[in-house]
Amino acid sequence: MKNKLSSGGLVYSTEAGRMCPACRQPVAQCVCRKTSAAPAGDGIVRVSRxxxxxxxxAVTLVKGVALDAAALVALGKQLKSACGSGGTVKDSVIEIQGDHVEKVMTALKAQGHTVKRAGG
Known part of the structure; x- marks a missing residue:
């Protein structure tokens, strides 16, 4: 019986850290993320808790921002400083520690984004 692990591939290396599953390179030197364009969306930024x-x-999530990876990190940094909190950007979603939905919505509206509150 053959081992079915061949489809998974290397996920983490002690030498290079996290590995990209698509191009099999370290995430810092990933080729496929640099070539991908900004995620297509409906133009509405959704903010939820x-x-x-x-x-x-609680964590405030910002989804649907149609920016490339570098601009998304810069926007995340602006929102974190506006809220006075920490956070990160993962998979095109900005995560800000704490319940800052109203602050984030006003900051995004001031920058000209169409913003909706998602969730309850």
């Missing part, structure tokens, strides 16, 4: 899987702590 989530606590699932975070030990009950």
């Amino acid at each position: 989530e606590t699932k899987g975070r030990g009950g702590k």
